[in-house]
Amino acid sequence: MPVARLAGVGLHYLQFPCRLENVPAPCGDLVLVHGLAANLGFWHLGIVRPLSQLCSLTAYDLRGHGRSDIPAQGYSPQVLVHDLARLLDYLKLERVHLLAHSYGGAVALLFAVLFPERVISLILADARLRTVQPHLRLRDWPHWPHWRPRFEQAGIVLDDEAPESGYQLLVEMARSHLHNPAAGEHLPRVFGLAGNPSRRGGTAHRWLHLQESTSIRQEYLSHDDLTPARLATVRQPILGVYGEQSTTVRSGFALRRLCPNYRLRLVPNAGHFFPLSKPRRLVRPALRFLAAQANLAPAATDLPELQHDDAESDSLLASF
Secondary structure (H helix, E strand, O other): OOEEEEOOEEEEEEEEOOOOOOOOOOOOEEEEEOOOOOOHHHOOHHHHHHHOOOOEEEEEOOOOOOOOOOOOOOOOHHHHHHHHHHHHHHHOOOOEEEEEEOHHHHHHHHHHHHOHHHEEEEEEEOOOOOOOOOOEOHHHOOOHHHHHHHHHHOOOOOOOOOOEHHHHHHHHHHHHHHHOOOOOOOHHHHOOOOOOOOOOOOHHHHHHHHHHHOOHHHHHOOOOOOOHHHHOOOOOOEEEEEEOOOOOHHHHHHHHHHOOOEEEEEEOOOOOOHHHHOHHHHHHHHHHHHHHHOOOOHHHHOOHHHOOOOOOOOOHHHHO
16 A cells, blocks of 8 residues: 655555556546545545546545554644645646545645645535534434434434534544444444454554544544635635535635635435445535536536445434
């Protein structure tokens, strides 16, 4: 697996060439930035394959995630932005499109603020803005009354008034995967966090190791520097794709007011993790958006694998 050694931190990455043979990618390079408690595998083939029709893709593991190194510090967007800049230098990618989910969206937006000359456009999937949403409480999630008793049955009891109870949910689910799999046997089916819980290098184990051995929680709670004044300087085209029932949808609407060249697309009956539960609902608008940046005809986005909607699912991924 390729690893870039950058300023003392190894970042694992994968590159996917454009599917069009013997011609440059029509839309250039697209870099994929995942969120917390995930890895580059978040961008599964249902996303990567259709996007590679128009772009050459690069996906990487944020520090502390996936196969990247786990330094003790450096998990704020301000540091992660410079990881991304060094990775682009290493790969000799001068200007790119960015597609980012959740916490990765804060990294992508701050990257556009600090390195505007390197960003062609941004696609933000359910990115949260702390300037708009300083806290995320489970009580504000529309499906919490439905899921709360199911979590409690699995031994996961949370304070839904806590300012970052969504973050704590990820921690408690990882603990359940590793230490109490019988009580939480339904959780792997509704939240693909841990993979095989018996593997020491699994996602759940790594997420708990991050909590215990690094400053990630404190840095996550710090300000991301995305003030309204800074966001107003982002002139690149931005597509925001948000789950209609996500706890972060407020940020999606706020970006429409704060960024001058922004458009919002809502995904019906979807929550924060809709790229996993409803990947076509992300890929379709993303392809149309990317094609428009390259002045391509809409027909370029009519791919056979996008002709059918994603199946509805009574799962945490479909609603959280």
